[in-house]
Amino acid sequence: MALSGMTGFARVEGAHGAWSWAVEARSVNGRNLETRFRGPPGFESLDKAARDGAQARFQRGQLTVNLQAKRAETAGTTQVNVEVLERYLKAGGPYVATGMVGKPSLDGLLALRGVIDAREEEDAAEDRAMVEAAMAASIGQALDGLKAARLEEGAALTPILAGAVDRIDNLTSLADQEAAGQPAVLKERYARRLTDLIGESASEERIIQEAAAMAVKADVREELDRLASHVVAARALMNGEAAAGRRLDFLSQEFMREANTLCSKSALTALTTHGLDLKATIEQFREQVQNVE
Template sequence: MPLSGMTGFGRAEGSAGDWSWAVEARSVNGRNLEIRFRGPPGFDQLDRAAREGAQSRFARGQVTVGVQAKKAEAGAQVRINQEQLDRYLEMGAPLIAAGRAAPPSLDGLLALRGVLEVADTEDDPEAQAALEAAMALSVGAALEALAASRREEGLALTAVLVALVDRIELLVGQAHALAEGQPAAIKERFERRMAELIGEAAPADKIVTEAAAMAVKADVREELDRLRAHVEAARGHIVGEGPQGRRLDFLTQEFMREANTLCSKSALGALTTVGLDMKATIEQFREQVQNVE
């Protein structure tokens, strides 16, 4: 299964009887899986459907599922609030009697606030369950669209990560070539320094002994071997099965640890430059890995 990102969007719509609805599912980066649901009152089962659907599809990310539902006016009963209407008539009667107001019309009375009331018809349990089941299918469709969107992001991330790993491997090869010249450079530098301090050429055996000790401390072959192993591991995770974000994140830390050690052991300016370039590339790799599920 290819890499999946953590950013995406999915939408699904549906209708049944007098009801119509729209479901939107979106996600952003997150260390763990966090699910948030917003839906209309009276449809409590949709929260469970959203959470179970997200948990079955995703391992990481902040996932938000929102449901907006609307019932057609034809599916509601309209009645006159007689008590409120009588109150309005009672309040207006003195004004009409005094000639300060004209008798109200029917449409005027019905337009007064609180006179007309819209009451939803009671849904029977079976109809309510069928409606929630239909909405739950739309929730699943929106989550599936979100998963597809995240997979598309994963494909784009794969190309970027492969290019960065290739760049790191190239720099490891350059560092290996430069590191072979470190012992000779260390010996020459030590010999020159000794001559400056004592005013004459130092004994050859002394130079060889001290330079060899310094070369051992500056040996970066182990770091380069581990970097090569990390490169192979990264390639394996990029094409591996299941969520790979955490593994790649840990591997990035190991990359940076070896690159830091390489720079600290470097006795050559060119090798230090390669090491710094490698650290910059690893940092770019880390930033991209934060988007991987």
């Protein structure tokens, strides 16, 4: 399974009978899966279709599914309310008779409030069910399109993440090479300090013992081994079948923990430099991982 991002957008249009609609599905980064559905009044039942569809396709991200629907204007009845019209004519009759106002026109009368009675026809239960089923299918198609868009983002992120892991691997190897010279440097450094303090009477045996104790405290072999094992784990996650975002995020924290310890134990300028480069690369890796499902 390829890596999937968490950002994407898809739009699907549909129609059935007198109804037409458009479904837009979009998502952004999120620690968990959150789905919001927005639709016209009367179609609240489609909220379940949106949530179930998202649950079946995604594991993380903040999703919004918008349904905009309209019904054809011909899908209804229009009639003149004669009773209301006659009341208007009766009320205005004396004014027309005395010449205070002119005779009313037909379009003026029809524009009066309550004269035209427009009613939408109610959908039959069977027709309504078919419309909602067709809308639910469109929601599924929009979520499929969103999944494809997120996979495209994941495909773009993969070489970036792989490149960062390769750099971490290379820097770990360079740090390993430098760390091999750390015991000798510690011994020389300790011998010089001890000589400065107690003069030439410092014995070689004592210098070796104290330097060995310092070397044990400054040994970075464990950190280097863990960094190397984390590199293997990161590559396995990126090539695995399951969603890897959460575990890659945790792994980036472990990478940084080892790099920090490496820097704190370093007694060599070159080793410290590699440690700082590791931290910078790991931070870049961590930032990109936030976009992975």
